[in-house]
Amino acid sequence: AQSVTQLDSQVPVFEEAPVELRCNYSSSVSVYLFWYVQYPNQGLQLLLKYLSGSTLVESINGFEAEFNKSQTSFHLRKPSVHISDTAEYFCAVSPQGGSEKLVFGKGTKLTVNP
């Protein structure tokens, strides 16, 4: 079975500051890793994913995440945040070779203040 731990339930930052949202996972098999974002009153949207290859993956809006196998982590970072990045961010894993089932963490609420 898999589990995901998001270490911070809320992260307040000021606009243009850097941010890191932490994610650790536990699994007895190899996994794929994802970050989803949920804006208020909207469904979840895929932000980025790691399937294989380079351990650093990037999204189109400036976020990046690095897969660290030894630390079983997949932290999300952005060097300079905008007000519009205010949302809830969910880390998720899916076992490789399985049913594509996603196991989510509890989420981190990112609030960007002016």
Place this chain on the structure above:
Amino acid sequence: EAGVAQSPRYKIIEKRQSVAFWCNPISGHATLYWYQQILGQGPKLLIQFQNNGVVDDSQLPKDRFSAERLKGVDSTLKIQPAKLEDSAVYLCASSRGPVGEQYFGPGTRLTVT
């Protein structure tokens, strides 16, 4: 391309009543998922369909929850009878692949009083 559609968006019922949610996935997506998202928690998979067959329903409370996907397209999730702890947002998602490309609907917020 139209997204995943869900209805209703909001529903308030009393405990022991029944309720049904509807989902229309993205056209051509063979896999459909229902998730339950309780306030303060991440989504939890209730049931996964591949076309109109069930792939995983291990976390579906089968004594009160049921789901079907007729003709491998639309899906309905039903709760009968509802309990207070069923208050949550019910998310529908669909995928065609590759791995992890699940597209989510806006969800149905259920309040059981």
